[in-house]
Amino acid sequence: MGKLPGTFLVxxxxxxxxxTTVARTLATELAARGLxxxxxxxxxPGPVGVFLRSLLTTGPLSAEAMALLFAADRAHHSEDVILPALRRAEVVVCSRYLLSSLAYQGPEVGIERVAYLNAGARKPDLLLFLECASEVALGRAGAARVLDAFETPAVAARAAGGYxxxxxxxxxxGxxxxxxxxxxxxxxxxxxxLDQVLPLVARDGR
Structure with missing residues (x-):
């Protein structure tokens, strides 16, 4: 994929x-700097994504089916939101992307299989990975909202290895x-x- 004028952050x-909190706060800080x-x-928020969110509350399908649905959602999301924003020279800040699919469905269907399904997904300019012990993270999430079908100690433990x-x-x-x-x-x-992001957007001319 060719270089686009925007910057893609995940x-x-x-x-x-x-x-979610970091993505929102980062977006606010960048906008305050005139970006x-x-x-x-x-x-x-697209049609496949809405369906996926419903599955996360009622219980997911097989790993293969979920991998296919996430890949479909990512393809639509890229075409409908991410790529147009990058073409407009915007900074795209996305919470969750390909890494989540590799971490959750990869152990069951194979990382190579998930990567193949997402072969057209644009590579972020920077992936920020927030490291936190799973028991601490789940405690935070449970205190803030109702947990979905993926948010259990057993799933979190498997996900840590998957990540x-x-x-x-x-x-x-690369x-x-x-x-x-x-x-x-x-x-x-x-x-x-911000220490990581600001030099990147400055380098890209924003």
Missing amino acids: VEGGDGAGK RVCLTEEPS AHALAYLEGV QRVVRVDASQHPEQVLCAV
């Missing part, structure tokens, strides 16, 4: 690590990954994130 991490920002997430393998895979294919200690105070987390 915020990832286990459930309760603070992805045009597109804040988005996966599952997306480790998925991160190694993405780094092996993805730039920065790990951020999400157990810190939120202001410290934001500072660590």
